[in-house]
Every structure is written in C-alpha cells, then in structure tokens.
Amino acid sequence: MDTMLAAVYHGPHDVRLEEIERPQPGPREVVMRVRAASICATDLRIFNHGHFKIPEGAVRILGHELAGEIVAVGEGVTGLAPGVRVAVAPNVGCGSCWECVQGYNNLCPDYGALGITLDGGFAEYMRITAPAVQQGNVVEIPEGLSFEEAALAEPLSCCFNAQRACRLAPGETLVVMGAGPMGLMHLLLGRYSGAGQVIVSEVRESRARQAAELGADLVVDTRERDLTEAVLEATGGHGADVVMVAVGSAELQEQAVELAARRGRVNFFAGLVAGRDRACVNSNRIHYSQVTVTGTTGSNHRQYRRTLQMLGSGRLSIGSLVTLRRPLHEIGEALADAASGEQLKVVVIP
Ligand SMILES: [Zn+2]
Ligand SMILES: [Zn+2]
Structure with missing residues (x-):
C-alpha cells in the first residue's frame, strides 16, 4: 500500500x-x-x-x-x-x-x-x-x-464576487474596513480594477502599515480618527462609492451604510457569529440616498476562472x-x- x-x-x-x-x-x-x-x-x-x-x-x-x-x-x-x-x-x-x-x-x-x-x-x-x-x-x-x-486564487475570487456585486467602476472611491488578508486582497483587486482611491481602516499598526505599503491612498486608524469624517474629507463630502466590510462586525456594517455616497454600494463581506447576527442599519440612508446593501459568500466557477486569468496576466500580484x-x-x-x-x-x- x-x-x-x-x-x-x-x-x-x-x-x-x-x-x-x-x-x-x-x-x-x-x-x-x-x-x-x-x-x-x-x-x-x-x-x-x-x-x-x-x-x-x-x-x-x-x-x-x-x-x-x-x-x-x-x-x-x-x-x-x-x-x-x-x-x-x-x-x-x-x-x-x-x-x-x-x-x-x-x-x-x-x-x-x-x-x-x-x-x-x-x-x-x-x-x-x-x-x-x-x-x-x-x-x-x-x-x-x-x-x-x-x-x-480561491480567496481572491471571493473578493472578485464581492466587487462585482458592488459594480466597482474605474475612478470610484473604495473603502475597505479591516486590513486582514481579505481586506488587503480587496485593496489590491480594487487598485487593479481602477478604483480612483482606496481608503483602508484598521486598528492594528502592523496591518495598517502593510495596507500603506500595498498602495492604500489613505489608511485610517479608527482609534485616532473618525472614519466617517476621514472618508467625507477625502471625497469632497460625497462619501464612498463602494464600502467593503471585511470584518465580521455588526457595528461596522452599520457604519458602512453611513459612509456610502448617494447611490453608493455596500458589501457585507464577512459573516457575523450566529445568534449575534443582527445589525441596526439606518434605513433612511438606504432609502433617501439610494444606497445598495449587498452581501456575497464564496465565488462561483466563472469568477474563480476569471480570477486565475487576472493573476495569470501578471498585472495583479x-x-x-x-x-x-x-x-x-x-x-x-x-x-x-x-x-x-x-x-x-x-x-x-x-
Ligand atoms: Zn477560505
Ligand atoms: Zn445545487
């Protein structure tokens, strides 16, 4: 044997x-x-x-x-x-x-x-x-x-699924909440996809540094600075076109809806712990500002293959x-x- x-x-x-x-x-x-x-x-x-x-x-x-x-x-x-x-x-x-x-x-x-x-x-x-x-x-x-x-390619394809769901377009402002491995993949994919600027929020210093090294236009340590204020300032008061919540936190999901621009898109990319899976989002922001809230999980075969093609192009490392x-x-x-x-x-x- x-x-x-x-x-x-x-x-x-x-x-x-x-x-x-x-x-x-x-x-x-x-x-x-x-x-x-x-x-x-x-x-x-x-x-x-x-x-x-x-x-x-x-x-x-x-x-x-x-x-x-x-x-x-x-x-x-x-x-x-x-x-x-x-x-x-x-x-x-x-x-x-x-x-x-x-x-x-x-x-x-x-x-x-x-x-x-x-x-x-x-x-x-x-x-x-x-x-x-x-x-x-x-x-x-x-x-x-x-x-x-x-x-x-597997985890990256999950980010691809999420950014497609948010229809991230060239020139737009992408906010990534959380600079763990998935948040940093969102940063790299967002830059590859032509985001005008990528803003990353993170409290851990080593990860904040990595986000900056990987090309984040602005890294906000939310213990020191209010993220909403920072995003509004960086976008001329408009807010973010796309917000990725790459941390499993109801509080951040709620804040993400506040960060979005009019017609902005939000993705709940990380799941919450079962039993603690309620978030209290501002419904009027969704209604009056026409904000779209999405969620994605995993990726399908098409997205997986597209992701391998992107990596194979050599332009996304x-x-x-x-x-x-x-x-x-x-x-x-x-x-x-x-x-x-x-x-x-x-x-x-x-
Ligand atoms: Zn996995
Ligand atoms: Zn089936």
Missing part, C-alpha cells in the same frame, strides 16, 4: 499528523500532488469550533485553497493528464438545483466542498471527486504563476500577502501562526 503524510482533523483542537493510504483515482476522478494549500479563517474556525457539515466522530483533511500537480487520472477523464499544474476550486454544487443551474454553485443549498465536506489539501496527495472534475473545478494554472499564488510558509509536518505551528494575527497568508507546503 502506498502511503502519504496527512494532517487529519479529528475534532476541534485535534489535528493529527498521520501516515495514511495514498488516494488512487476512481473513474472520472483526479489525484493531485498538493504543492500549496493556504490557511484561511474558515480553517481556523473549524479547528476551534468544528463545522456543521463535519459530523462528530468523522475525520477530515482540511485545506481548501489549493494548487498542485496532477499525478493520476481515472478512467473517463478528458482534458487533464499527469504533469499538468492545476488550481482547484473547492466548492462543489449538487449540479441540478435552481442555484446550480443558474451558475451559482456557491449558493447551492446542498453544497459540498473540498477541505470541508470532502478531504482537502493539508496532505501530500488529494483526490478530486468525479462531480468536482466534471463541474470544472480543476483549472490549469496559467504559465508563470506559482503554485502559491494559484492557491490564493498577490504573492506579497504570503508572509509565512510551513512544511506539512508543522501544521500545528502553521495554524497557530495563522491565528496569531501576526501573519497575513500562511501557506502549507506538503
């Missing part, structure tokens, strides 16, 4: 390094040698609190921001072959519901996901199931793009967001590093 090293999740705070059977492809399946799997807040949430789609007692290999190299394909696979470098979109819709048929596999009520409901990338090899292969989750990496950056790489056997340290808030993206290199 061929074996491989894998970080196996057994329940909250219980991830074990194990030597397990190496997956072989069944019909219409693909097996990939994982070359980069970045850690995201969802992994940390599962590690700390579990996930409603992972029943108690089940074991799972996490890791859903994925890139690697195909090593074996099952019978009936066409267009993919051993040796091809690929990025893998994690979300697998059922394929036949109303949302899937319209192309919104990220909104499938019965969704599956590599790294959550199926084994993912914190392992040397991973199996990509037949529905995922068939639905087009496996995409060849554009030439010149590293495995690491290809893995980051997000590699600088990777601040730490760890080999697979240091998965415990890698999760702790990602949770510390001192790093941006931590990438596991199996």
Whole structure:
C-alpha cells in the first residue's frame, strides 16, 4: 500500500499528523500532488469550533485553497493528464438545483466542498471527486504563476464576487474596513480594477502599515480618527462609492451604510457569529440616498476562472500577502501562526 503524510482533523483542537493510504483515482476522478494549500479563517474556525457539515466522530483533511500537480487520472477523464499544474476550486454544487443551474454553485443549498465536506489539501496527495472534475473545478494554472499564488486564487475570487456585486467602476472611491488578508486582497483587486482611491481602516499598526505599503491612498486608524469624517474629507463630502466590510462586525456594517455616497454600494463581506447576527442599519440612508446593501459568500466557477486569468496576466500580484510558509509536518505551528494575527497568508507546503 502506498502511503502519504496527512494532517487529519479529528475534532476541534485535534489535528493529527498521520501516515495514511495514498488516494488512487476512481473513474472520472483526479489525484493531485498538493504543492500549496493556504490557511484561511474558515480553517481556523473549524479547528476551534468544528463545522456543521463535519459530523462528530468523522475525520477530515482540511485545506481548501489549493494548487498542485496532477499525478493520476481515472478512467473517463478528458482534458487533464499527469504533469499538468492545476488550481482547484473547492466548492462543489449538487449540479441540478435552481442555484446550480443558474451558475451559482456557491449558493447551492446542498453544497459540498473540498477541505470541508470532502478531504482537502493539508496532505501530500488529494483526490478530486468525479462531480468536482466534471463541474470544472480543476483549472490549469496559467504559465508563470506559482503554485502559491494559484492557491490564493480561491480567496481572491471571493473578493472578485464581492466587487462585482458592488459594480466597482474605474475612478470610484473604495473603502475597505479591516486590513486582514481579505481586506488587503480587496485593496489590491480594487487598485487593479481602477478604483480612483482606496481608503483602508484598521486598528492594528502592523496591518495598517502593510495596507500603506500595498498602495492604500489613505489608511485610517479608527482609534485616532473618525472614519466617517476621514472618508467625507477625502471625497469632497460625497462619501464612498463602494464600502467593503471585511470584518465580521455588526457595528461596522452599520457604519458602512453611513459612509456610502448617494447611490453608493455596500458589501457585507464577512459573516457575523450566529445568534449575534443582527445589525441596526439606518434605513433612511438606504432609502433617501439610494444606497445598495449587498452581501456575497464564496465565488462561483466563472469568477474563480476569471480570477486565475487576472493573476495569470501578471498585472495583479498577490504573492506579497504570503508572509509565512510551513512544511506539512508543522501544521500545528502553521495554524497557530495563522491565528496569531501576526501573519497575513500562511501557506502549507506538503
Ligand atoms: Zn477560505
Ligand atoms: Zn445545487
């Protein structure tokens, strides 16, 4: 039996390094040698609190921001072959519901996901199931793009979904609340998309500095300065065309509606903790100023592929967001590093 090293999740705070059977492809399946799997807040949430789609007692290999190299394909696979470098979109819709048929596999009520409901990338090899292969989750990496950056296509595609929902147009003012990894991706994508100015709010000094280094036109430390006042001043009193709330905070969601210009668009990009999921927004601002409030979650296949194309163009670079790489056997340290808030993206290199 061929074996491989894998970080196996057994329940909250219980991830074990194990030597397990190496997956072989069944019909219409693909097996990939994982070359980069970045850690995201969802992994940390599962590690700390579990996930409603992972029943108690089940074991799972996490890791859903994925890139690697195909090593074996099952019978009936066409267009993919051993040796091809690929990025893998994690979300697998059922394929036949109303949302899937319209192309919104990220909104499938019965969704599956590599790294959550199926084994993912914190392992040397991973199996990509037949529905995922068939639905087009496996995409060849554009030439010149590293495995690491290809893995980051997944979180970046979620930002792309959000900015599309807000119809961010060239010349407009984008406000990003929160300069965590996702907030900084919004900053980079906003600049790439031609935003006239990007204003970032952040209280942590190291992150505020990173936002400035990555090209934010204005970084507001909200402990020192009122964000609404700063945005009004920077926009000649008009307010922001687009506001991204990249922190899970009801208070910031409420403030975002106040920051928006007339006909401005707001996106609630981060979810709130269940049970504390009420925000008290100013309804009259939405009505009298024609503000649009949107929310987005994940991305669909089209957005994932567009994101890889943007990265492949070489004009949008997000590699600088990777601040730490760890080999697979240091998965415990890698999760702790990602949770510390001192790093941006931590990438596991199996
Ligand atoms: Zn993620
Ligand atoms: Zn579906």
